[in-house]
Amino acid sequence: MGHLEDLRSQLTGTLVLPGEPEYDAARAAWNLAVDQRPAAVATPADVADVQAIVRAARAAGLGVSTQPNGHGADADLEGVVLVRPSRFDEITVDVEASVLRVGAGVNWGRALARLDGTGRIALAGSNPEVNAVALALNGGQSMFSRRFGLTARSVIAVDLVDASGEARRIDDASDPDLIWALRGGGGLFGVVTAIEVALFPADALFGGSLAFPIESGVEVLRAGFALARDVPELGLDLGLARFPDLPLVPPPLRGRTVATVALVHVGDEATGRSYADRLTAVAAPVADTLTAFTIGSLAAVAAEPTAPMPNADFGAAIDALDDAFAAELVDAFLAGADHGLMRVSVRALGGAIADELGADLAAVGAVHAGGFLNSGVVLLDPSIDAPAALRPLRELAARHPGDRVVPTFLGRGTTLADAYPREVVERLAAVKRRVDPDGVIRANRPIGA
Structure with missing residues (x-):
């Protein structure tokens, strides 16, 4: 503890230790089911603070892990100093160069608001409270990815403090192996303070979501899968x-089981609506939020939950999205819903996500699966049996395994070895041994076997 007490006196930012009044709030993960108890929680004010944190932790025999919001939290963090980079709040947009620079404390909602009116978009997540740096380092799969590629492959440069406490700027020229690892390998290679990502042209956007009666679920999913095959950039x-049958749920959906389709089209409204017409020709929707929008309103279009809650989740890659899989998915969901499963979605892949050009520059590579499955159980009721709720989907995914998944779609208890082929995992491990042989830098998701 002496090293940490000394560290506190060196910091411009803050350090919270176990037993102090602020500790429980400081250590909390976004997933309230994760009970993490780090050796300390640090909120550095600048790069010098980060350097001091890493050096002090190393001297004390502790690890260092970064969690902007704790969305991917997955361990108890015993013997780890937890870094909250909230004060790294830089957002710089270079429209001419098509580059966005964001600090490690910036969530996508704030970053996208700065892009309004620029004619540029970033490969953002659909939830405004998801951290921009964390999503990019862990792969990312934006609703724009079928048009422009996975988020990790848009990373141009990374500013980090390495395991020795040195501040470095990493790009393809300075350290091609390390930037390769950072594009999909997560936070294992240093405490990242900022990244630069490529921006892409988009003068018009159209999208939103449709909900259909569950009785039409198989037909709607089949129509959606066919649309994904026919329009690979959508x-x-x-x-x-x-x-649930609760007042917080809008009346059209309250107490109902539905099939859902969210779509985002880079282009004009008329074309976007023509794609949606292929879905509404199959069944009449019970809810429809489709609209033209600007990039700063992407979060409103997706309308995903943003509040912390206890949950259990499961994600996997699916080999192909076809008619047979649509029927199996409905059956698996309904079986799980009887035990508390609340949602399952499949993010269609293909398009630029499968592009091999430049894939060797990123650990995330090119993905040739049909889709990424993601599911969740909210653990508000102690009677909910999460393993039973998720079991039908696990069995479904085992029957239809895809070639790889990005870490952002993995659930708790997984490693990078659950996402990537063995040769990628071995290369990640080699980079880790070079830049952090003592394992000072920890991440929510280790490399694995």
């Missing part, structure tokens, strides 16, 4: 959801 997320 962002599509297709799934099923069971909504």
Whole structure:
């Protein structure tokens, strides 16, 4: 503890230790089911603070892990100093160069608001409270990815403090192996303070979500899968959801089980609506939020939950999205819903996500699966049996395994070895041994076997 007490006196930012009044709030993960108890929680004010934190932790025999918001939290963090980079709040947009620079404390909602009116978009997540740096380092799969590629492959440069406490700027020229690892390998290679990502042209956007009666679920999913095959640049997320009968749920969905389709089209409204017409020709929607929008309103279009809650989740890559899989997905969801499963979605892949050009520059590579499955159980009721709720989807994914998944779609208890082929995992491990042989830098998701 002496090293940490000394560290506190060196910092411009803050350090909270166990037993102090602020500790429980400081250590909390976004997933309230994760009970993490780090050796300290640090909120550095600048790069010098980060350097001091890493050096002090190393001297004390502790690890260092970064969690902007704790969305991917997955361990107890015993013997680890937890870094909250909230004060790294830089957002710089270079429209001419098509580059966005964001600090490690910036969430996508704030970053996208700065892009309004620029004619540029970033490969953002659909949830405004997801951290921009964390999503990019862990792969990312934006609703724009079928048009422009996975988020990790848009990373141009990374500013970090390495395991020795040295501040470095990493790009393809300075350290090609390390930037390769950072593009999909997560936070294992240093405490990242800022990144630069490529921006892409988009003068018009159209999208939103449709919900259909569960009785039409198989037909809607089949129509959505066919649309994904026919329009490889269209962002599509297709799934099923069971909504509780509570006042907080909008009346059209309250107490209902529905099939859902979210779509994002880079282009004019008329073309976007023609794609949606292929879905509404199959069944009449019970809810429709489709609209033209600007990049700063992407979060409103997706309308995903943003509040912390206890949950259990499961994600996997699916080999192909076809008619047979649509029927199996509905059956698996309904079986799980009887035990508390609330949602499942499949993010369609293909398009630029499968592009091999430049894939060797990023650990995330090119993905040739049909889709990424993601599901969740909210653990508000102690009677909910999460393993039973998720088991039908695990069995479904085992019957239809895809070639790889990005870490952002993995659930708790997984490693990078659950995402990537063995040769990628071995190369990641080699980079880790070079830049952090003592394992000072920890991440929510280790490399694994």
